[in-house]
Structures are given as structure tokens and as C-alpha cells.
Amino acid sequence: MSVAFTRDWLLAETPASRAQAAWGRRYRAWLGLRANPLAMIGLAVVVAFVLLALAASLLATHDPGAQDLANRLARPSAAHWLGTDELGRDIYSRILHGGRVTLGMVIAVVVLVAPLGLAVGCVAGYFGGLVDRVLMRVTDVFLAFPRLILALAFVAALKPGVESAILAIALTAWPPYARLARAETMTVRNSDFIAACRLTGAAPARIVLRHVAPLCVPSLVVRITLDMSSIIITAASLGFLGMGAQPPSPEWGAMIATAKRFIFEQWWVPTGPGIAIMLASLAFNFLGDGLRDVLDPKQR
Amino acid sequence: MTASPMIDVDRLRVSFGDKEVVKGVSFRVPAGECFGLVGESGSGKSTVLRALSGLNGAWSGRIAVAGAEVGPKRHRAFFRKVQMVFQDPYGSLHPRQTIDRILSEPLLVHGLGDVERRVAATLAEVALPAAVRFRFPHQLSGGQRQRVAIARALIAEPEVLLLDEPTSALDVSVQAEILNLLADLRRQRRLTYVLVSHNLAVVAHLCARIGVMLGGEMVEELSAEDLRAGRAQHPHTRELRTLSVGLEEV
Numbered sequence: 001m002s003v004a005f006t007r008d009w010l011l012a013e014t015p016a017s018r019a020q021a022a023w024g025r026r027y028r029a030w031l032g033l034r035a036n037p038l039a040m041i042g043l044a045v046v047v048a049f050v051l052l053a054l055a056a057s058l059l060a061t062h063d064p065g066a067q068d069l070a071n072r073l074a075r076p077s078a079a080h081w082l083g084t085d086e087l088g089r090d091i092y093s094r095i096l097h098g099g100r101v102t103l104g105m106v107i108a109v110v111v112l113v114a115p116l117g118l119a120v121g122c123v124a125g126y127f128g129g130l131v132d133r134v135l136m137r138v139t140d141v142f143l144a145f146p147r148l149i150l151a152l153a154f155v156a157a158l159k160p161g162v163e164s165a166i167l168a169i170a171l172t173a174w175p176p177y178a179r180l181a182r183a184e185t186m187t188v189r190n191s192d193f194i195a196a197c198r199l200t201g202a203a204p205a206r207i208v209l210r211h212v213a214p215l216c217v218p219s220l221v222v223r224i225t226l227d228m229s230s231i232i233i234t235a236a237s238l239g240f241l242g243m244g245a246q247p248p249s250p251e252w253g254a255m256i257a258t259a260k261r262f263i264f265e266q267w268w269v270p271t272g273p274g275i276a277i278m279l280a281s282l283a284f285n286f287l288g289d290g291l292r293d294v295l296d297p298k299q300r
Numbered sequence: 301m302t303a304s305p306m307i308d309v310d311r312l313r314v315s316f317g318d319k320e321v322v323k324g325v326s327f328r329v330p331a332g333e334c335f336g337l338v339g340e341s342g343s344g345k346s347t348v349l350r351a352l353s354g355l356n357g358a359w360s361g362r363i364a365v366a367g368a369e370v371g372p373k374r375h376r377a378f379f380r381k382v383q384m385v386f387q388d389p390y391g392s393l394h395p396r397q398t399i400d401r402i403l404s405e406p407l408l409v410h411g412l413g414d415v416e417r418r419v420a421a422t423l424a425e426v427a428l429p430a431a432v433r434f435r436f437p438h439q440l441s442g443g444q445r446q447r448v449a450i451a452r453a454l455i456a457e458p459e460v461l462l463l464d465e466p467t468s469a470l471d472v473s474v475q476a477e478i479l480n481l482l483a484d485l486r487r488q489r490r491l492t493y494v495l496v497s498h499n500l501a502v503v504a505h506l507c508a509r510i511g512v513m514l515g516g517e518m519v520e521e522l523s524a525e526d527l528r529a530g531r532a533q534h535p536h537t538r539e540l541r542t543l544s545v546g547l548e549e550v
Contacts, residue, residue, distance in 0.1 A: 013435075013439070014431040014432075014434070014435065015398075015434040015435070016434065017434060018398065018400060018401070018434060020434065021398045021400075021434040021435070021436070025436070191391055192386040192387075192388060192391040192392035193391065193392050193393055193394045193395075195355055195384075195386070195392075196384070196386065196392055196393075196449075196452065197394075197405070198354075198355065199353060199354070199355065199379055199383060199384055200379060200405055200406040200409045200410075200456070201374075201375075201376035201377075201378070201379035201380070201406075201409055201410065202405070202409045206409070210405075211394060211397075214396060215395075215396060
């Protein structure tokens with residue numbers, strides 16, 4: 001389409017095409033988000049982290065795996081901006097490369113969890129009855145497990161590593177999304193506009209996919225951004241317990257775990273990755289809060 | 301009356317749990333006519349309509365549309381014949397879909413082609429400007445929304461329209477516009493209406509025959525002229541009439 005994305009075109013009260021109406025709605029959401037400074041800080045930090053992780057090999061001053069035993073546990077200096085760890089590896093370079101592992105895990109978990117939770121919740125909420133009871137009891141079973149312990153058991157049963165950690169976190173993270181999607185679905189399933197959809201003769205699958213699920217997505221997106229921080233922390237905890245990314249892979253949690261012996265004498269070793277975890281979690285939380293204000297359908 | 305009426309409801313009973321809310325209601329509507337169901341809230345008139353439309357499957361008795369008996373589960377072809385307009389135009393349109401999307405949905409479901417032209421033509425038919433097409437429901441007024449709801453019901457070219465208090469959520473000046481639109485559409489498209497309302501004036505304006513419901517039963521069926529002339533037999537009908545005349549004088 002050859003239409004320019006001008007401000008007037010986006011904010012037109014009477015859009016002339018489907019695309020213009022859709023882009024107009026997105027642009028209004030963006031304007032709402034932009035008006036929230038905390039959300040913008042969160043977004044900026046998240047984008048910065050992703051870019052830093054992607055460009056890690058360009059920005060790193062050292063090879064994250066290169067050991068220099070003569071120079072172990074060195075203080076931050078011009079050569080090693082954040083110091084070196086117990087094997088003389090440059091912490092700054094390891095944090096950059098570790099961002100790939102940690103953020104990659106988070107994204108993989110979300111990609112696995114969100115569609116599963118949405119599907120289970122929408123189907124249970126829309127059909128109700130026996131389907132609802134069976135699906136929700138399964139959800140309850142997973143919800144009943146302490147998250148970290150189930151993840152630990154799961155990782156221990158498989159081999160420890162990034163893939164197992166992703167699967168384990170995904171396995172324990174989906175039930176809240178299913179509950180949320182179910183609750184959202186139940187608020188709309190008896191509404192007149194869904195009744196009108198049923199009166200068009202549409203198949204239940206079509207109603208769930210095209211009419212119910214889109215209404216659940218905004219609150220799910222908000223919840224996921226708010227949960228990103230806890231996924232990061234779970235991933236880091238698994239790494240800390242030696243069940244996540246394996247050495248020499250530079251995962252933030254694992255970096256803190258190996259540094260716990262020097263936490264009082266060489267404080268800079270765990271501080272770098274710790275700050276990275278804190279900033280990423282905080283940024284996702286700010287972003288989630290801002291998105292809730294913009295996307296939550298109940299506030300319209 | 302022709303051999304088989306468009307709608308034939310015989311001893312319809314509907315229960316919610318142990319409570320029977322419709323206790324054996326029967327009526328027939330010939331093709332092209334409008335039948336009104338009046339009664340106070342809780343009299344079961346909307347429940348009759350929902351059973352008729354296929355939204356509520358827990359009924360017993362006999363329902364036939366265009367000579368063919370229908371069961372609790374309806375086939376897709378049924379929904380091309382029979383459509384419904386809901387009471388609340390604020391709740392009956394999907395809040396995150398444009399008018400265009402809402403109107404094209406029935407066409408996509410029934411596999412009807414020519415979506416562009418049909419949507420534009422139906423919008424024109426319910427007297428909505430073309431500019432409304434890509435707006436969202438929250439950008440429209442109540443009357444405009446109810447026109448969209450009517451357009452959605454009409455777009456797959458049904459023969460029967462079930463109207464569940466189509467004007468009671470609108471303010472008075474808009475009510476008259478919607479009622480006139482419904483009357484015009486019925487004439488142009490030779491539609492059969494079943495209109496549910498608690499407002500006798502609305503029903504008498506649109507319908508030739510009227511059924512009065514009380515406590516899940518139809519206590520009287522009479523013509524609109526008889527009602528206007530005050531020839532009602534049942535005390536409840538007279539009571540409703542007195543009420544609505546009284547309201548108009550206020």
C-alpha cells in the first residue's frame with residue numbers, strides 16, 4: 001500500500017480501509033504508552049538489553065570463555081571494566097554474552113507458555129462443563145507444585161542444561177495464564193456479541209479463535225510482561241543451583257552462583273550480573289504496568 | 301392464512317433447572333407478518349425468543365420454521381433463515397472489531413461472496429453513512445449501533461427476524477427512527493418478525509397480532525386493532541393497556 005503513515009492518517013476519525021483502522025488503534029495505544037514515563041524507561045531498557053545481547057560479539061572487549069589465571073578476581077580497571085571472575089574471565093564480556101542465554105531462555109519460555117495457556121483457558125472457559133472441569137483440574141495439578149521444586153525435579157530427571165531449564169520453567173509457568181484466559185473468556189462467553197456470533201452459524205472453533213481469544217490477548221500480554229521478571233529470576237535460580245545453563249556458558253544466575261564464595265572479598269564479581277538481572281526484571285515490570293494501562297479492555 | 305405458517309410454535313416449554321419459565325406457549329406467524337410478544341419482565345417472553353433462535357437448547361414442544369421442524373441443535377442453514385437483534389446495542393457488538401469486520405463475519409461463515417458490495421449495500425440500507433464502515437463500535441451512538449446490529453442480522457438475507465426489545469435501550473427520539481426503519485425493512489424485504497417488548501405502544505405500532513404473556517403462559521392473543529379499541533378480554537392485558545395509556549398521558 002502506498003499510503004504514508006502520517007499522523008493525520010493514523011488518527012483519522014473515519015478510516016477508509018481495514019488497515020488504516022487497525023493501525024490507527026495501534027497508534028493510539030502507542031500514544032497512551034508514550035505518555036507513561038516509567039513504561040517508556042522500561043521499554044528503553046528492554047530494547048537496550050536485547051540490542052546489547054544481539055551485538056554482544058561486537059561490543060565485548062574479551063572472549064567470554066578466555067581464561068587468564070594470572071589475573072583472576074581482578075578489580076574493575078581500564079582493561080577489565082567490571083573486573084574478572086575466579087578464572088580470570090572478563091565479567092563485562094560475560095554479562096553481554098550471558099544476556100543472550102538469559103533473555104533467550106525468557107523468550108523461549110514465553111513462546112511456549114503463552115499459546116498453551118491461552119488455548120487451554122479459552123477452550124475451558126468457552127465450552128464449560130466437563131471440558132472445563134478436566135482442563136482446570138489438570139491446571140490445578142501443575143499449579144499445586146512449588147514452581148522451583150518442580151523445575152528442579154524436571155531438570156534433574158532430564159539432563160541439566162538450557163533446554164531442560166526452558167522446558168521446566170514452561171511446564172510450571174503456564175497454569176496462571178490458563179486461569180487468566182479462562183476468567184476473561186467467562187466474562188464474554190454469555191455476552192450478546194458472542195451470542196450474535198453463534199447465531200451466524202459459526203463453528204465453536206471459529207468463535208474461540210476469532211472472537212474470544214483476541215479479547216483475552218491484551219490481559220495475557222500484560223501478565224506475561226509482569227511475569228518476565230519472575231521468569232528471569234527462576235532461570236537465574238536454576239542456574240544458581242547448577243540446574244540451568246552449564247559452565248562455561250555465561251548465564252547470569254550461574255555467574256552469581258559461582259561467585260558466591262567471594263561475595264564479601266571480591267564483591268564486583270557477583271554485582272555485575274546481579275545488577276543486570278535486577279535491571280531487566282525492573283524494566284519488564286515497568287513495561288508491564290504501562291501496557292496494562294493501555295491494553296486492559298476493562299478500562300475502556 | 302397459507303398452508304404452513306413461517307413460524308409455528310406449539311406447546312413450547314422451557315425450564316431453567318427446576319423452575320419452569322415458559323409453560324406451554326403456542327403461536328403461529330404467517331410469512332411476512334409481525335407478531336408481538338408483550339408482558340412484564342420475567343413473564344418468559346425473551347426466553348421464548350431465545351429458544352426460537354437456537355440460543356437456548358433446553359426446551360420441549362415443537363418449533364417449526366418455514367414448514368420444517370427444528371430441534372435444539374440448529375444447522376447452519378437455519379441461521380441463514382433466522383436472525384436476531386438484541387436488546388442492548390452496547391453489548392451486542394464485538395468491542396474490538398470494526399463495523400466492517402462485524403458485518404463481513406456472517407458472509408464469511410456462510411461462504412457468501414461479494415463481501416465488499418454486500419457490506420456497503422447493507423450499510424446504506426440501514427441508513428448509515430459509508431464513513432462508519434471502518435470505525436469501532438465505541439465511536440458510534442446507541443442508535444447507530446443498533447442500526448449496525450440490524451445490518452448484521454440482515455446481511456445474510458434472512459427471512460425471519462427475531463427482535464428482542466430492539467428499542468428499549470435507546471432514547472425516545474431514536475426509538476421512533478429504529479421502529480420506522482424496521483417497518484420499512486419488513487415491507488421491502490418481506491420479512492417475518494417476532495417482536496418482544498414490554499412496551500405496548502411499540503408492539504402495536506409494528507405488529508398486526510399480539511400475544512400477551514403472564515407468568516410463562518400466553519394469556520391472550522389479539523389483534524392490534526382490538527387492543528387499540530380496548531377490546532381486550534384478559535384483565536392483565538387491560539392492566540398493561542391502562543399502564544401504557546397512562547404513561548403516554550404523563
